[in-house]
Amino acid sequence: MIKNNVSSNKETMTIIDGLAFLRAERVKRGISQVELAKRLGMSQPQLAKIEKLSSIPSLKTLNRYAEGLGYEIKLSFEPINQQ
Numbered sequence: 428m429i430k431n432n433v434s435s436n437k438e439t440m441t442i443i444d445g446l447a448f449l450r451a452e453r454v455k456r457g458i459s460q461v462e463l464a465k466r467l468g469m470s471q472p473q474l475a476k477i478e479k480l481s482s483i484p485s486l487k488t489l490n491r492y493a494e495g496l497g498y499e500i501k502l503s504f505e506p507i508n509q510q
Contacts, residue, residue: 442483442484442486442489443483445500446492449489449498452496463495467495
């Protein structure tokens with residue numbers, strides 16, 4: 428049971444790290460939340476909630492955010508080291 432919680436936390440941190448990178452890119456490029464929200468087809472308050480982590484975005488939403496900045500998300504699956 429503890430393993431699942433740790434695994435879930437790692438997955439959440441990956442999403443959080445990805446979102447932090449994308450938010451930094453948005454700011455670096457001088458793109459406002461309003462402008463990006465329009466690109467993504469969502470409201471600015473909805474985007475603000477995601478950026479403040481009031482709501483952890485789904486992978487689909489995170490991918491929309493990435494695409495709005497010209498990025499794509501790539502997933503990989505790796506075997507777990509079995510000893």
